[in-house]
Amino acid sequence: MALLKEAVPHLSTVALLYNPNEVSASRVIKANEAASRPLGLSLNAIGIPIAEAIEPAFEQIERDRVDGAVIVGSMLFNERARVGAAALAHRLPSTCIVAEMLPYGLLMSYGQDFPDYFRKAAGYAAKILRGASPADLPVEQPTRLKHVINLKAAKAIGLSLPSSLLVSADEVIE
Secondary structure (H helix, E strand, O other), X not given: OHHHHHHOOOOOEEEEEEOOOOOOHHHHHHHHHHHHHHHOOEEEEEEOOOHHHHHHHHHHHHHOOOOEEXXXXXXXXXXXHXXXXXXXXXXXXXXXXXXXXXXXXXXXXXXEOHHHHHHHHHHHHHHHHOOOOHHHOOOOOOOOEEXXXXXXXXXXXXXXXXXXXXXXXXXXXO
């Protein structure tokens, strides 16, 4: 939320696009409400239960004059081309936690490094295949977070990003 606020200084209302069918939906809403409050942001949670609801959700966001969006959920990741195209078409600065969504039109991401995460998951699988009990393996938190900015998307939606944001990014897509 803070990075989106830095990118869009006039930000006052943020849409949280999520899949209401996911088990974690209520926790995701509460966490994003808690993150938006100290920044003085109003959060508009919009559930997208099926891929066909993506474009209508972005149309509603435009009618409601929402200033930015946070995209979460595995279904929305799977539909990243559709989500990115809608964000660009509606000129909506959007952020997510998965950098691999950015080339499709989202503005920026901040979250765990998924290739690193998958490598670690392969190591866990190897331990289990060698006979380790999953119950005996420790739970690990991500150790590498990355911040990626899509300058192509920023230009396409007419947004000029502050240099402080650009220098803090781990990667910039030009």
